[in-house]
Amino acid sequence: MGDSPAAERVLRAAVSAFAELGFHGASTREIAARAGMSPAAVYTHFRSKEDLLFGISLDSHEQVLAALHRAAAQGVTPPERMSSIMYEFTLFHARGRAGAWVANNEIAILTAEHARQIKALRRQMMEVVRSVIEAGLRTQDFHTSDPSMTCTALMTLSMNVERWYREDGRWSPEDIATHYRDLALRMLGVTS
Amino acid sequence: MGDSPAAERVLRAAVSAFAELGFHGASTREIAARAGMSPAAVYTHFRSKEDLLFGISLDSHEQVLAALHRAAAQGVTPPERMSSIMYEFTLFHARGRAGAWVANNEIAILTAEHARQIKALRRQMMEVVRSVIEAGLRTQDFHTSDPSMTCTALMTLSMNVERWYREDGRWSPEDIATHYRDLALRMLGVTS
DNA sequence: TGTAAATCTGAACAAGCGCTCAGCGATGAC
DNA sequence: GTCATCGCTGAGCGCTTGTTCAGATTTACA
Structure with a gap:
């Protein structure tokens, strides 16, 4: 179907x-x-309007997760990996390919079973980013007093782009992705 | 009324x-x-449901703006001012005192005239933060390649807290505000 | 105590909602 | 040539929506 x-x-x-x-x-x-x-x-x-929302949500979450995995494999050191992740993740949301946030707010609308599936995917996304942060802490490339909260901050920062990005604005998706990539490294205490 | x-x-x-x-x-x-x-x-x-939304939105925006002005007056140097701003702004949204984002997504629902008023308030909020960033650039406390985008990142980061904060979570509003204050300084290139 | 204003209620309005269903026309298999 | 299948339509179902209104109740003041 x-x-x-x-x-x-x-x-x-x-x-x-x-x-x-x-x-x-x-x-x-x-x-x-x-x-x-x-x-x-x-x-x-x-089947229903809710089923339609779920379809969109599942689709976009799977795409984002795949993009995250691809991005994480793109570098060797934790800073390289994180750069790649933040760039791709931001690009995705700036391009509005997601419709991800649609379900972000409206996850409460989904069936219990459907919500469970989406939440599981979101947990996996979080896990990818978390693991890179922790690797960076071990190699002392990153410094943060609360890795978990920094992880949340990084991801929500990117996802939020979809809310305010305008096609007729002064910034291209690539402009934003580049800047956000730099911000991410700073937030993780990388001194360049 | x-x-x-x-x-x-x-x-x-x-x-x-x-x-x-x-x-x-x-x-x-x-x-x-x-x-x-x-x-x-x-x-x-x-008068109407829309009027109710406008009432909420106006109320919370005026409160946030006042809090921002108070916070900005709380320090002397730009890093001090920015610390205070980011802490208060984040606290406000974590405490859910805002209902601000309610109108953030749903500004399209408002009457043209009502939307104009809310947008004007939001521009003023942006201006407060912008002016502190620019002061910090002049004193060389801050370093950023795109002050405008960094400003947007800072504000959206804080506002987004209202979306994911849970009262039964592991972090208090003060925990988050403290961490976000530190993140803000890092994003602005303050090396401590 | 009397009166005017403020505040609330139950019932109802037109309009829009998510969704269903009998049936239509085109397509392809036999 | 016949028939099943598929994607689709127009009409309409039961229900909820935002809103109104006549009238009841409460409050504030003389």
Whole structure:
């Protein structure tokens, strides 16, 4: 259920509608209109509106997790790894490829089972970043009094970009990713 | 319109309902129930649901702005001022006194005129932080390649705390404020 | 004690919601 | 040529939404 071209169109329509209007603010009629079909047609691809939100959320979380793993493998030393992670993670959210935060606020809307799955993926994302930070502490490249809180700060900082980024703004996604990469190293006490 | 004790109760009920369920997710009946009155009674205090959101937003933005001004006056050197600002700003959001972000996402819901007022307040908040950063650059206490983006990063970092802070978590608001204060100085290139 | 204002209620309005269903037209298999 | 399958539609279901209104109750002051 939900990987034909038409289903893909519904998914994209829902991402933009949810991002713009919020879950409750985006009606199924609005989503259907953006996908260029009747409201009833949406239900041939998705069981319910909640199922649609879950589909988006699962999709984007899996993509982000994969990107994180790829980025972490991109360097050797912890600072290199962290640079790569922060750059890619920020880029992802600046490009709005995520729709990740859609479910971030609205995780409470999901079914208990669906919420469990998303939370598990989010824990894995956290784990990737955490492990690099701890490696850096051991090699004394990083210095922080509370690795866990710094980890939270780093990730939420990046994810938040999706909220304020404007395509017509003065910064490109790459500008932001570059700057945030530098900020991350500073936050971890790397003195260059 | 809206400063009697009963109106205050409605305001608090709406803050919690909006924060928990989102603007569209929180019905006027739900808000009325939380305030301990009938749905119709809400409309003696507020013209509309949008007016209620605006009331909350205006209130919290004015409080945050005042706190920022107070904090900025708390130190002499730019690092001192910035420490104080970041601590207070973060504390405010961790304590959830804001309901600020409620309107942060949902500013699109507001009337054009109401949105203008909120945006103006937000610009003023930004200006307070910006001026301290620029003072620090002149005194060479701070070093950053893009003061404007660093300013955005600092503010969004703090504001985001309201999204993930849990009362039953391992960190107190003061813990977070203290850590974020240190992070802010690092992000601004202060070497201690 | 009487009166005006402030505050609240129950009932109801039109409109919009998520979702279902019988049926339509095109496509491809036999 | 027939028939099943698929993606889709228009109509409409039961329900909830924001909001209004006539009237009841409470409060404040003379």
